[in-house]
Amino acid sequence: MKYVSTRSKIKPINSAEAILQGLASDGGLFVPESIPKVSLEEIDTLKTKTYEQRAIWLLEKFLTDYTEDELGECSELAYNWFDVQRRVPLMFLVQDPKRPETVVASMELWHGPTSAFKDVALQMLPHLMRMALKKVGETKEILILVATSGDTGKAALAGFADVPQTKVMVFYPDGGVSKIQRLQMVTQVGNNVNVTAVRGNFDDAQTGVKKIFGDKNLRNELEKVGVKLSSANSINWGRLVPQIVYYFSGYVEMVKDEKIKLGDKINICVPTGNFGNILAAYYAYKMGLPVNKLICASNINNVLTEFFNTGVYNREREFFKTITPSMDILISSNLERLLYHETGGDYKRVSQYMKDLNSKGKYKIDGKLKAKLDKIFYAEYVTEDETKLFIKRIYDVFKYTMDTHTAVAVTALSKYRSSTGDLTPVLTASTASPYKFTSAVLTALGQSVDGVDDLDQITKLFDLTGMRVPKNLASLATAKVLHEDICDKDEMPDRVIKFASAGKA
Ligand SMILES: *Cc1c(COP(=O)(O)O)cnc(C)c1O
Numbered sequence: 001m002k003y004v005s006t007r008s009k010i011k012p013i014n015s016a017e018a019i020l021q022g023l024a025s026d027g028g029l030f031v032p033e034s035i036p037k038v039s040l041e042e043i044d045t046l047k048t049k050t051y052e053q054r055a056i057w058l059l060e061k062f063l064t065d066y067t068e069d070e071l072g073e074c075s076e077l078a079y080n081w082f083d084v085q086r087r088v089p090l091m092f093l094v095q096d097p098k099r100p101e102t103v104v105a106s107m108e109l110w111h112g113p114t115s116a117f118k119d120v121a122l123q124m125l126p127h128l129m130r131m132a133l134k135k136v137g138e139t140k141e142i143l144i145l146v147a148t149s150g151d152t153g154k155a156a157l158a159g160f161a162d163v164p165q166t167k168v169m170v171f172y173p174d175g176g177v178s179k180i181q182r183l184q185m186v187t188q189v190g191n192n193v194n195v196t197a198v199r200g201n202f203d204d205a206q207t208g209v210k211k212i213f214g215d216k217n218l219r220n221e222l223e224k225v226g227v228k229l230s231s232a233n234s235i236n237w238g239r240l241v242p243q244i245v246y247y248f249s250g251y252v253e254m255v256k257d258e259k260i261k262l263g264d265k266i267n268i269c270v271p272t273g274n275f276g277n278i279l280a281a282y283y284a285y286k287m288g289l290p291v292n293k294l295i296c297a298s299n300i301n302n303v304l305t306e307f308f309n310t311g312v313y314n315r316e317r318e319f320f321k322t323i324t325p326s327m328d329i330l331i332s333s334n335l336e337r338l339l340y341h342e343t344g345g346d347y348k349r350v351s352q353y354m355k356d357l358n359s360k361g362k363y364k365i366d367g368k369l370k371a372k373l374d375k376i377f378y379a380e381y382v383t384e385d386e387t388k389l390f391i392k393r394i395y396d397v398f399k400y401t402m403d404t405h406t407a408v409a410v411t412a413l414s415k416y417r418s419s420t421g422d423l424t425p426v427l428t429a430s431t432a433s434p435y436k437f438t439s440a441v442l443t444a445l446g447q448s449v450d451g452v453d454d455l456d457q458i459t460k461l462f463d464l465t466g467m468r469v470p471k472n473l474a475s476l477a478t479a480k481v482l483h484e485d486i487c488d489k490d491e492m493p494d495r496v497i498k499f500a501s502a503g504k505a
Pocket of ligand 1: 116
């Protein structure tokens with residue numbers, strides 16, 4: 001399997017190279033030349049496999065330049081950190097057992113080391129990268145730079161910690177992340193990790209990191225100490241491919257639990273930000289997973305809802321900060337891959353759309369393409385109040401506590417069902433532990449959080465729901481703070497050099 005760019009005709013490359021490069025040199029994203037097909041019989045064989053084995057089965061189809069042993073090692077190392085045996089378990093919310101149409105399966109993607117769905121991919125990516133380095137004969141170390149507004153930083157730290165031939169450095173805005181998010185990062189162990197606060201806001205940190213990536217002199221200096229910069233952001237193919245696995249896994253779990261029969265179609269509902277998670281569902285569908293509709297759920301930053309409903313993608317709009325921060329996004333980068341595939345690989349058109357988005361702030365797709373997207377996608381957005389109401393309603397009916405992002409998906413799903421009458425059984429992506437968003441969840445459940453410290457909120461939510469607190473969060477109160485560095489934004493390049501050359505003569 002070879003990879004090409006969404007924006008121009010390039011010489012196809014192997015997956016190892018695509019994973020190391022991250023972004024194509026024309027600014028496009030790497031996409032597989034073709035999408036492998038699987039039969040129902042093959043999907044059926046997954047029933048008896050562990051999650052790790054299902055991952056190997058899927059990865060082998062896309063990462064053909066990796067050996068089965070290598071993929072086995074990646075899968076093992078990525079998922080043995082998940083604190084449940086099934087890795088990505090399903091919780092069935094069933095209103096009436098006699099009516100399959102009342103089934104909603106909540107696919108819990110947050111049992112990894114940082115309690116967010118990004119772990120599923122970020123636990124795997126570092127190992128794919130380290131093996132890719134060997135494959136292309138690269139002897140330099142890779143330094144992963146991350147600017148974070150909270151969650152991605154911790155997930156990257158946890159993924160790259162102590163992975164050979166890699167280093168990871170995270171910048172976060174001083175005072176700009178929650179107490180829990182800060183504690184999660186500054187207590188990170190590992191001899192190749194650095195966490196530094198930046199005096200300023202998230203944009204300052206992000207602009208600083210972007211500048212470093214664009215700074216030729218700095219890159220040269222890093223080369224001299226044997227270090228190459230790279231990023232782990234969600235457009236990397238190595239982050240996308242591990243996400244396809246759980247849609248197959250979720251489907252066979254629904255079959256195993258007799259919620260559906262093999263071959264029955266399901267709807268998949270995903271709380272969407274950068275369009276990575278739902279794009280993975282789209283790949284699963286294209287490969288042959290029986291899917292009726294992909295429901296793209298957004299919060300009030302509803303640029304995708306508008307896009308799917310009107311065919312116009314317009315990022316020129318007000319930006320809202322919400323209780324679902326991981327979905328507060330106006331440019332959903334991974335959408336570019338969908339446009340590429342649905343135009344039959346028309347990179348000229350995709351490239352024009354992206355140019356328009358850059359220069360005019362928007363682009364419009366034609367009616368034919370829109371009709372194609374309509375066949376498989378449905379988009380809906382929900383307000384903050386609706387989200388909170390649903391957290392309460394789901395809790396009251398099922399005694400199931402969901403985080404705000406998952407609640408956006410379930411609320412959008414309910415709107416979809418009442419407006420279309422389509423009652424196909426649903427697999428919903430549950431993307432974070434409610435313990436990561438305690439303040440909003442407690443408020444939704446009618447509790448006051450006035451003057452209650454972040455860590456005490458965890459206890460309060462536990463007392464109320466009895467739901468197990470993830471280990472990584474339970475241990476935060478007593479974990480040792482290891483990273484207290486702070487710098488001005490102009491000092492960021494120096495800090496990078498210092499960290500890159502540490503321990504080297
Ligand atoms: C990142 C994230 C999302 C959005 O996923 P995308 O792949 O960016 O669409 C949703 N929920 C949570 C909790 C996340 O961390």
